[in-house]
Amino acid sequence: MRTDMLSRLLALLLCWLTTAAAQAADQTDALREGGWPLSNAEYVGADTCKNCHQAIKAHYAHTKHAIAFERNPDSPLEERNCEACHGPGSAHRDNPSEHDSIVAFGQESELPKAVVNGQCLQCHDGGERTHWDSSIHDANELMCSDCHNPMARFSRKGLQRFSSVNATCMACHKTQQAEFRKRSHMPLLEGKIACVDCHNPHGSSTDPLLKADNVNQVCYTCHQEKRGPFVFEHAPVRENCSNCHKPHGSNHEFLLKVARPFLCQSCHSHSRHINDMLPAEATPAGPFTDARVAGRSCQNCHAQIHGSNHPAGVRMHR
Numbered sequence: 001m002r003t004d005m006l007s008r009l010l011a012l013l014l015c016w017l018t019t020a021a022a023q024a025a026d027q028t029d030a031l032r033e034g035g036w037p038l039s040n041a042e043y044v045g046a047d048t049c050k051n052c053h054q055a056i057k058a059h060y061a062h063t064k065h066a067i068a069f070e071r072n073p074d075s076p077l078e079e080r081n082c083e084a085c086h087g088p089g090s091a092h093r094d095n096p097s098e099h100d101s102i103v104a105f106g107q108e109s110e111l112p113k114a115v116v117n118g119q120c121l122q123c124h125d126g127g128e129r130t131h132w133d134s135s136i137h138d139a140n141e142l143m144c145s146d147c148h149n150p151m152a153r154f155s156r157k158g159l160q161r162f163s164s165v166n167a168t169c170m171a172c173h174k175t176q177q178a179e180f181r182k183r184s185h186m187p188l189l190e191g192k193i194a195c196v197d198c199h200n201p202h203g204s205s206t207d208p209l210l211k212a213d214n215v216n217q218v219c220y221t222c223h224q225e226k227r228g229p230f231v232f233e234h235a236p237v238r239e240n241c242s243n244c245h246k247p248h249g250s251n252h253e254f255l256l257k258v259a260r261p262f263l264c265q266s267c268h269s270h271s272r273h274i275n276d277m278l279p280a281e282a283t284p285a286g287p288f289t290d291a292r293v294a295g296r297s298c299q300n301c302h303a304q305i306h307g308s309n310h311p312a313g314v315r316m317h318r
């Protein structure tokens, strides 16, 4: 029984190693074809790098990678330390000012983007990054290093490029940053939630990079009480929270897309109410506003807008 398990594990390991090796071979091919100085380089060891890069050496020492690679390497690849990411360094050691003599990260690098990102994916393929390939960030030529800087600890966790996840995302997504400043907003700038509570920046099968199968499932992770089940459901709530709410922020209270009663009236144009409780300008009979529509408007009566569990809650009155 135990040997059986062991041999299966070994088979799995072998399988993984061959895939990893095949991937590495693909990358080497891509480099050879490009004729880069780096293509024929050999590994020289981290001490050589550190001799010239003293400042880097000091900052890097506090990162998760340095701790893992230098104190407790799990594989020959990890033992290469600097060169696990930057590739073999002999060509660069001999001629440091030559461009692309080593894998340099960042948008200025002329090496194929897939090769550069591939350096990280040697160890970080799959998992959270199952959908990385041709995700919107990959398709827009983002590099791992647009969000991560492994050379020092700039963020408390996650080796972010800036001081936090949110700061990193907002470096590019200015529109969304502004949304979180609107009158009603998710408490993100207050530090209570982060972009990655709802989005997976590494790719997702749900647009736009959502962390769950649909918008509602994302919202339920924190607002469980809205999941129901309800005896009387309000159809648009079940369908999509975005029917009424903005995800980041809005100038209307409670992140609503449209102010009430217009929100309700955008779908309920003909109700059986005496005057349809429409605001002044919309009443055929002329200027007339029903006081009951003011303020919380329709919800003065239809209070349980997300669904009701009351036996008499068919109109969401209670």
Ligand code: HEC
Residues within 6 Å of the ligand: 044, 045, 046, 048, 049, 050, 051, 052, 053, 082, 083, 086, 088, 089, 090, 092, 093, 096, 097, 098, 099, 100, 102, 103, 104, 105
């Ligand atoms: C002989 C000294 C020396 C050694 C050894 C050395 N470097 Fe460098 N490295 C430099 C210099 C100088 C530069 C700046 C080159 C420039 O700006 O033109 C540099 C630049 C770099 C860059 C940026 C390249 C770019 O195009 O932006 C990286 C990455 C790098 N080194 C990594 C390494 C690694 C990893 C090692 C060990 C394998 C290493 N270096 C060994 C001197 C060295």
Ligand code: HEC
Residues within 6 Å of the ligand: 046, 049, 050, 053, 056, 057, 060, 065, 081, 082, 083, 084, 085, 086, 105, 106, 145, 148, 149, 150, 151
């Ligand atoms: C986990 C992968 C990884 C490891 C390990 C790593 N680097 Fe880097 N290195 C990067 C990335 C990514 C960047 C680009 C950072 C940025 O965007 O500024 C970089 C940038 C650099 C640069 C140029 C930019 C700068 O900050 O001046 C140098 C030089 C460098 N690394 C040297 C080293 C040396 C020396 C080591 C080993 C002591 C090392 N790196 C280990 C990933 C790594």
Ligand code: HEC
Residues within 6 Å of the ligand: 064, 065, 068, 077, 078, 084, 085, 105, 119, 120, 121, 122, 123, 124, 144, 145, 148, 150, 156, 157, 158, 159
């Ligand atoms: C040789 C394997 C290897 C390579 C190559 C590698 N990593 Fe890592 N990475 C690790 C290990 C091991 C850890 C530590 C895991 C732990 O301690 O839980 C790690 C951790 C991380 C973390 C999490 C840090 C944290 O604070 O939780 C990030 C982010 C990361 N790596 C990004 C990158 C990026 C970006 C690259 C390419 C520039 C890269 N890695 C290249 C092995 C690697």
Ligand code: HEC
Residues within 6 Å of the ligand: 117, 120, 121, 124, 127, 128, 129, 132, 137, 142, 143, 144, 145, 146, 147, 148, 158, 165, 168, 196, 201, 202
């Ligand atoms: C658009 C920004 C962005 C890009 C591009 C990006 N990451 Fe990340 N990554 C993040 C954020 C944000 C986190 C932190 C997630 C958290 O704290 O939950 C993270 C976390 C990680 C982690 C640690 C947690 C985990 O998922 O295991 C690793 C490893 C990692 N990234 C690797 C990579 C690699 C490899 C690439 C390139 C293929 C990459 N990332 C590209 C934003 C990005």
Ligand code: HEC
Residues within 6 Å of the ligand: 136, 137, 140, 142, 146, 147, 165, 168, 169, 170, 171, 172, 173, 195, 196, 199, 200, 201, 207, 208, 209
């Ligand atoms: C280096 C710039 C950059 C950074 C940093 C960045 N993004 Fe993006 N992101 C883009 C680009 C470019 C697109 C493509 C669509 C666009 O133009 O908005 C995009 C698209 C997206 C989309 C999908 C938009 C859509 O319409 O489908 C989401 C969601 C997203 N990013 C979230 C994030 C999150 C979360 C982070 C932080 C972890 C982040 N981004 C960091 C550049 C960036």
Ligand code: HEC
Residues within 6 Å of the ligand: 166, 169, 170, 173, 176, 177, 186, 188, 193, 194, 195, 196, 197, 198, 199, 207, 208, 215, 218, 242, 247, 248
């Ligand atoms: C509470 C969950 C949540 C948080 C937190 C969140 N988002 Fe979103 N985001 C969404 C949802 C849901 C959508 C899709 C809305 C839709 O499809 O109607 C979205 C859409 C987007 C889009 C696509 C364009 C748009 O605005 O509709 C981008 C880009 C984006 N988010 C970036 C970010 C960034 C950057 C952060 C952090 C600063 C962030 N999001 C934080 C839930 C969230």
Ligand code: HEC
Residues within 6 Å of the ligand: 184, 185, 186, 187, 192, 193, 194, 197, 198, 215, 218, 219, 220, 221, 222, 223, 241, 242, 245, 246, 247, 253, 254, 255
């Ligand atoms: C990571 C947890 C989290 C997720 C996911 C989340 N929310 Fe929130 N939401 C919060 C927190 C925290 C508050 C603030 C509550 C407070 O201040 O009492 C909040 C507040 C709200 C408010 C009230 C805002 C106000 O002005 O009072 C609405 C509406 C809301 N969320 C809707 C949504 C929708 C729609 C989604 C899905 C797109 C969603 N939430 C996803 C955590 C979350």
Ligand code: HEC
Residues within 6 Å of the ligand: 216, 219, 220, 223, 226, 227, 234, 236, 237, 238, 240, 241, 242, 243, 244, 245, 254, 256, 299, 303, 305, 306
């Ligand atoms: C038909 C429109 C509509 C839909 C769809 C909708 N909401 Fe709301 N939501 C409202 C209105 C109106 C308010 C204003 C406060 C109130 O009356 O409860 C509100 C308030 C909220 C609040 C803050 C007050 C509270 O009740 O905690 C949260 C959180 C919230 N909604 C989450 C959600 C989530 C999650 C979804 C999707 C499952 C959703 N909403 C779908 C109309 C809607």
Ligand code: HEC
Residues within 6 Å of the ligand: 234, 235, 236, 243, 244, 260, 263, 264, 265, 266, 267, 268, 298, 299, 302, 305, 314, 315, 316
């Ligand atoms: C996106 C469209 C949409 C919005 C916005 C909307 N509703 Fe609805 N509502 C529906 C649909 C669809 C039904 C189900 C109608 C049916 O079953 O015949 C419904 C059902 C109802 C019912 C029960 C009607 C019945 O016949 O049992 C009430 C009451 C109601 N909504 C009130 C409101 C109020 C109040 C608002 C504003 C806070 C609102 N709705 C916003 C689409 C919407």
Ligand code: HEC
Residues within 6 Å of the ligand: 261, 264, 265, 268, 270, 271, 272, 273, 276, 277, 278, 292, 293, 297, 298, 299, 300, 301, 302, 315
């Ligand atoms: C003063 C209390 C009150 C207010 C305010 C109110 N309603 Fe009603 N509404 C009712 C009652 C009571 C019923 C049930 C009527 C019936 O069963 O014949 C009802 C029924 C409904 C129905 C289902 C029956 C139909 O007519 O199709 C809808 C939809 C509806 N209201 C939407 C709204 C909207 C939208 C608003 C805001 C513009 C609103 N209500 C404001 C009390 C109110």
